[in-house]
Amino acid sequence: MKKIYVAGIGPGGADGMTVRVQNALKESDVLxxxxxxxxxxxxxxxxxxxxTTPMTRETERCRMALEEAAAGNTVAMICSGDAGVYGMAGLIYELAQEYSDVExxxxxxxxxxxxxAAVLGAPLIHDFAVISLSDLLTPWEKIEARLRCAAEADFVVCLYNPMSKKRSDYLKRACEIMGAHKSPxxxxxxxxxxxxxxxxxxxxxxxxxxxxxxxMFTTVFVxxxxxxxxxxxxxxxxGYENKRR
Amino acid sequence: MKKIYVAGIGPGGADGMTVRVQNALKESDVLxxxxxxxxxxxxxxxxxxxxTTPMTRETERCRMALEEAAAGNTVAMICSGDAGVYGMAGLIYELAQEYSDVExxxxxxxxxxxxxAAVLGAPLIHDFAVISLSDLLTPWEKIEARLRCAAEADFVVCLYNPMSKKRSDYLKRACEIMGAHKSPxxxxxxxxxxxxxxxxxxxxxxxxxxxxxxxMFTTVFVxxxxxxxxxxxxxxxxGYENKRR
Known part of the structure; x- marks a missing residue:
């Protein structure tokens, strides 16, 4: 069976990956x-x-991986963190429609x-929203609307991609938007x-x-x-004070 | 050093935990x-x-674990999934204030x-909200407001605790609320x-x-x-079609 794993390796160190991912990498011919x-x-x-391919060449990278798998190699496409959170899992499924014999x-x-969250303590114990501040693929108005709604509904908010050279003031703008509903x-x-x-x-x-x-290597929690x-x-x-704790 | 690990073991199988968690469990005297x-x-x-303690005795469970650590044992408090997402990490920090010599x-x-998400495909590739439908510790009106806001802002929504014996119609109610902003x-x-x-x-x-x-062993994705x-x-x-993909 022709196979491609799309594997999230966790935050970075070898011991941050799951045993399952470690085994899949061992089993793979190409990373x-x-x-x-x-x-x-x-x-x-x-x-x-x-x-390997550089940062913005995701489609090329996924196609290259699928070609390797189609040629009979077991392939592991490696993502940092989780493969399905702003990761390559979706693009692989989209492109894999052209490679029907690759599982x-x-x-x-x-x-x-x-x-x-584990480093900071325990910020995500209650309902939370994950929002990327990158407007490369998403209109900024959409991001603003999400920040506003998440703040209004008192979600804990986790911000991915809070900063880049081109977006040096985005975190400040995000804080201002959330500040309309969250206390300073x-x-x-x-x-x-x-x-x-x-x-x-x-x-x-x-x-x-x-x-x-x-x-750009920072994750933000509100x-x-x-x-x-x-x-x-x-x-x-x-929970909330008016409910049993 | 007196120590308590609060460890998320992932979805269940031994190979779903990280290498770091596996090592911590090995190193612990008490689980x-x-x-x-x-x-x-x-x-x-x-x-x-x-x-072990039954389901609703979380405070008792955490206190028991901290007492063991205070007595000099290395303790691992085990949570399913992640320790910090509706897990015990927060309660341990709250109670650990009384055990200042326990790290x-x-x-x-x-x-x-x-x-x-990995089983379903790739639903969480874009911004998402995680909401628990359990109203044991949270007023239902708060949960409703979060469902409404998350739907309005076009978040992908992941529902934890979508069902229990006492809450057999909560998923239906959640779908109706989100249905005001999301297509059927x-x-x-x-x-x-x-x-x-x-x-x-x-x-x-x-x-x-x-x-x-x-x-109650089901997780729901919208x-x-x-x-x-x-x-x-x-x-x-x-991303969105009006932006480069």
Missing amino acids: CGYTVYIDLVRDMFPDKRTL VEILPGVTAATSG DTVCGWVRNIGREGEEYQIMTLRELADAQID GNSQTRRIGDKMVTPR | CGYTVYIDLVRDMFPDKRTL VEILPGVTAATSG DTVCGWVRNIGREGEEYQIMTLRELADAQID GNSQTRRIGDKMVTPR
Whole structure:
């Protein structure tokens, strides 16, 4: 059977991936992915053939992987975090329609929302929304509407891609939009380089978050109305005070 | 150092946990958790001491685990999926304030949103909201407001705890609320027993989802306006048609 795994390797380190993913990589003939992620796994499997493409060449990368699988190789397409959260799983399914003899299997991993939450404490204990601030493929108005609705309904919010060179003020704009419904004292936090060398985090208020100095390797968390600071951690309670705790 | 790990073991099978979690369980003297989750790991570590409590005794369970850690044992508090998504991580931080010599470390795992998504295809490729339909600790009006806002902003929605004996009509009510902003033809899906024996899934429309026969081991997914069916899978595109794909 011709096979392609689309595997989420978690935040970065070898021990952040699931046993299932580790086994699938062992079993694969070829490892495909964005250069940075392939570098993360190359040390674990020095003898495997690897295929890499730069950041924005996703369609090309997926097609290359499917061609390898169609040629009879077992292929692992590697994504950071989870393969299905802003990952390659969807594009592989779309393109795989042209490769009917290739079986696709998605192997989930730990996405930055939950690996980042573990570093910050426990911000995602209650309902949450995950929003990417990248407007490369999504109209900014749509992103704004989501920020507004998520804040209005008191979701905890996790922001992916909060920053790039071209979008240096997007986090500030996002904070302003959410600030219409969330208190400026809302407990927030960011995590940088989750599970990798140089991991660091900071807890702050929504007011302070608007001017936070973050980079593209950062994931941002905005609490709900109940989220509080316990020591140096960000913790959201399991429910609301008017209900049994 | 006195230590408690709060570890997410993923969807169920031994190979769904991360290598890091597996190592932490090996290293622990005592494994604590809800009976069903402890049963999942007991086979892997037959010689470990285990402490279990039934479903609703979370505070008692966490306190028991912290007492064990305070007594000098390395303890692993085990959660299904991820420890920080409706898990015990928050409660442990709240209670750990009384045990200042116990170090808390949260070890993330694969939550049902992403393990379920991997079974269904790729529903979470774009912004999504995770909402629990359990009103045990949250007023139903709050849950309704979140469903409404998430639908209005065209989020993909993942529903945890969609069903219990006391709440047999909650999924239908949730579908009706989301139906005010989402088309009845919106592509939806459910997954049952993710990563465990008896795993099954079904793809359907929002109209059909309202009357779906599901149980408490089911996670439900409601697509955004762009989500479509490809073969027997549910796939959300990476962006919107008016933007470069």
